[in-house]
Amino acid sequence: MKTRKILHAADIHLDSPLQKLDRYENAPVEQIRGASRRALEAMTTYAIENDIDLVVIAGDLYDGEWTDQNTGLAFVAQATRLSEAGIPLLVIRGNHDAANQMTSSLPLPSQGDVGPIFLSEQQAETRVLDDLGIAVHGQSFAKRAETGNMAAAYPDPISGMFNLGMLHTGLEGNSMHATYAPCTPQQLSDKGYQYWALGHIHTRADHALDGGAPIVFPGNLQGRHINETGPKGFVVIEIDDRQRCDHSFHCCDVLRWHECVIDCTDLDHREALFDRFEDEIRSAIAEAEDRLLITRVRLVGQTKLSSELIRQQDALRGELQAVGVMAARDQLWLEDLRVRTQLPQSGRPQDLDGPMESVHEVLQELRQSPQQSKLIAKELDALLRKLPPELRGQSMTAALPTEDPQWIESLIEGAAAEVHARIQNAQ
Ligand SMILES: [Mn+2]
Structure with a gap:
């Protein structure tokens, strides 16, 4: 059997809303707004031009309920391009696009023996692609908070085939992410699949154990805000005739x-x-x-x-x-x-005494105490509430983000610099 290639993407968050962009002047809003769609197009183009045999998307294709059907249509367009090129596409739902989160749907290209594009949320299932010698195992999220170990109920591998597991999971969880479909790399590795195509964590990582199958988060397809920095894209898996694989990252962010x-x-x-x-x-x-x-x-x-x-x-x-x-x-x-x-x-300032010393002490206390910065936020909030309602909108909260401790910190440093400079000038 020839070398087969699978494209693994996740967390596309198609048309995800732009957070806080209105607080900036001159932001390239249109470019940012269209980025997730254009990245999906670029991914599709890559698949068509590089002889990809199968595309899998491991959850959070959508950010949530569509604001209108154009979001769904944007996906239909790319699914159709893949279908016309004869490339099967399999998608699981994640916490953002869990079955019970999405009330609208649109018809999608049918894929004959491969079955529907979306995998079932009812139970874990296996799709066998006989001509490719590939078996894909996976299950969609039925609801947003899937807190059980979903992988435990995944079917056994089919021997002689390349077994790929699709799973939307936070693995064992960390403080940054809610824990969905928790499981350990050891549990995944023990399943005996040749590759785990994960989604959910937006930073690229491979959690493979020594000598075990790759357990890969490809990261999201396109960064959406300043906390998602660096190249973003998908992973291409190349499988040889003995079901061994290599995988490599390709960026498609716009x-x-x-x-x-x-x-x-x-x-x-x-x-x-x-x-x-x-x-x-x-x-x-x-x-x-x-x-x-x-x-x-x-x-x-x-x-x-x-x-x-x-x-x-x-x-x-x-x-x-x-x-x-x-x-x-x-x-x-x-x-x-x-x-x-x-x-x-x-x-x-050295050898401080008198008022200079008090000022310095107050500033040090402000810098070091989280209680003090909460107090500043409270004072500012009280002032904000005194503004007439027409001035109190979103742009004001964006300009004065009192809930952001780093912003409070910069206020304190600004005040420290100001006081320091004024005292110096007065001397
Ligand atoms: Mn997710």
């Missing part, structure tokens, strides 16, 4: 989220910061090839410019944007600037 951390230690003038930023941006742009790069700049380290950088954040944002435009034209958008620098220990 825009890329990026965090640009600049260490400002020893920085003594602003131009040096611009140079460092430009270097970072040029290499990130080269790596992103011709994609739009959306970057969040985070300044860290100890520098004597710290107070100035914190106080002049708005001006600095504009300056960095200008540097970005010169380096990358319209291929770069600066999502945000977070100044998290500190004054060098030696630059801190």
